[in-house]
Amino acid sequence: MFNNILVLCTGNICRSPVAEAMLKAGLPGKQVESAGLGALVDHPADPTAVELAMQAGLDLSHHKARQATTDMFRQADLILVMSEGQKARVTELDPSSTGKTMLMGHWLEGRPDIPDPYKKSREAFVHVHQRLEEAVNAWLPRLK
Secondary structure (H helix, E strand, O other): OOOEEEEEEOOOOOHHHHHHHHHHHHOOOOEEEEEEOOOOOOOOOOHHHHHHHHHOOOOOOOOOOOEOOHHHHHHOOEEEEOOHHHHHHHHHHOHHHHHHEEEOOOOOOOOOOOOOOOOOOHHHHHHHHHHHHHHHHHHHHHHO
């Protein structure tokens, strides 16, 4: 089924590392990775994202941002993106991955995008963290 899950955002320092950690915690035995479509390669996760993750019992201390590649897309059974724009970008980069690329917020009412908190207030990060928790909790029973 879905044994190899790839989570994408833009820079791979705010949203996707947190979602990766949340999914890993809820899906032991599955391979979950994250990357960015415009990654800040080798950067650690954003300090505010790290702090909020730590408060939720998640460790992002070893995270280093990675650039998404078509090989990553092809190895994944499921690709979760934060926005419709990112979904379109995956399709543009690798049309064969279109059918397995879905929004992180797919199961939330209105199927909302998860906004990018990069360089925004702590409140923006708190909001995004809560949205990611809701989205991951909606995905977990469908991925077990």
